[in-house]
Amino acid sequence: MVGNLLKVLALLLAVAGVLAGLIALGHWGLEHLRARDRYLVPLADVECAPPPGMSRADFLDEVRYYGGLPEKLSVLDAQLPERLRAAFAEHPWVARVEDVTVTPPRRVRVALTYRTPVLAVRWGDTLRAVDAAGVLLPARAPTAGLPVYPGQPRPPQGRPGTRWGDPGVEKAARAAGD
Numbered sequence: 363m364v365g366n367l368l369k370v371l372a373l374l375l376a377v378a379g380v381l382a383g384l385i386a387l388g389h390w391g392l393e394h395l396r397a398r399d400r401y402l403v404p405l406a407d408v409e410c411a412p413p414p415g416m417s418r419a420d421f422l423d424e425v426r427y428y429g430g431l432p433e434k435l436s437v438l439d440a441q442l443p444e445r446l447r448a449a450f451a452e453h454p455w456v457a458r459v460e461d462v463t464v465t466p467p468r469r470v471r472v473a474l475t476y477r478t479p480v481l482a483v484r485w486g487d488t489l490r491a492v493d494a495a496g497v498l499l500p501a502r503a504p505t506a507g508l509p510v511y512p513g514q515p516r517p518p519q520g521r522p523g524t525r526w527g528d529p530g531v532e533k534a535a536r537a538a539g540d
Contacts, residue, residue, distance in 0.1 A: 402434040403468040408446070410472040413455040415504060421453075428452040437468050446472060454500050454523030457493070480538040482508040483515050483531055490518070494539020496532030498522050509538050 405426050412421035425431065429449020435442055443462040450459045450472055460473040479491035482505035489510065491503035500522045511534050519527025526532060 401436050401438050401468070403437055403470055404434050405431055406433075407468075408435075408470045408472055410450075410474060413476045415502065416455075421455075425450055425453050428454075435470070437464055437466075437470070442470075446470070450474060452523070454498070454521070455503075456523075478539075479503050479505065479508055481511055481531070481535045483511040483526065485515065485518070492526055492531060492535045494535055496526050496528075496535040498524060498526050509534075 406419060406422055408422060410418065410421070412418045426433070426449075429445075429452050431445070431449050435446075439445070442464055446462045447459045450456055450462075455476050456474055457477045458475040460475055461471075462473075463469075463471045465471075477493040477497055477499060479499055480494050481492050482489040483492055484490075488501070489505040489508075490501065491499040491505050491508060493499060498518050498520070511531055513530050513534075515526065515531045516528040519525070526535075
C-alpha cells in the first residue's frame with residue numbers, strides 16, 4: 363500500500379515538473395519573440411488624431427515623454443493596451459482615452475477625446491487656456507476668441523493637464539463651458 367502511494371506521488375511530482383518546465387519554456391520563448399523586430403512597432407507609427415494645432419509626430423513624442431514609453435513597443439505584450447491607455451491619459455490635452463486596439467500584424471490605434479479650451483486666464487504676461495473643468499491646458503493652447511477670466515487668479519497649482527486650483531477660475535470655466 364505504501365509502495366503504491368509512493369509511486370503515485372512520484373508520478374504526480376514528475377507530471378508537475380514537466381508542466382512547470384513547459385510553462386517556463388513558454389515564458390522564455392515569448393520573451394525571446396517580444397524582442398524581435400517583426401513584433402515591434404515604433405511609437406511613432408501608432409495611429410491617432412493629434413490635438414488641434416499639433417502634428418501627430420510632436421504629439422506622440424510628448425506622449426512618450428509624459429508616459430515614459432520606449433521608442434518601440436512589442437505587440438506581443440499582453441499589457442500593451444493598458445500601458446498605452448495610461449501613457450496617453452498623462453498627456454495634458456487628453457480628456458479621455460476611448461479605445462486602444464492592437465491588431466495583426468503590427469497595427470496600433472488609439473481613440474482619444476481631447477480637452478477643449480473654453481476660458482482664457484491672464485497669468486503674468488500671458489493668457490493660458492483652461493477647459494470646462496478648469497484644467498490648465500498646454501502653453502500653446504489657443505486663447506483667441508475665448509472669454510477672459512475677469513479676476514486675479516491664484517497661481518496654477520500643478521502642471522498642464524491638472525486643475526488650475528483656483529475656485530473662481532474653475533467656476534468661470536464651468537460657466538463658459540455650458
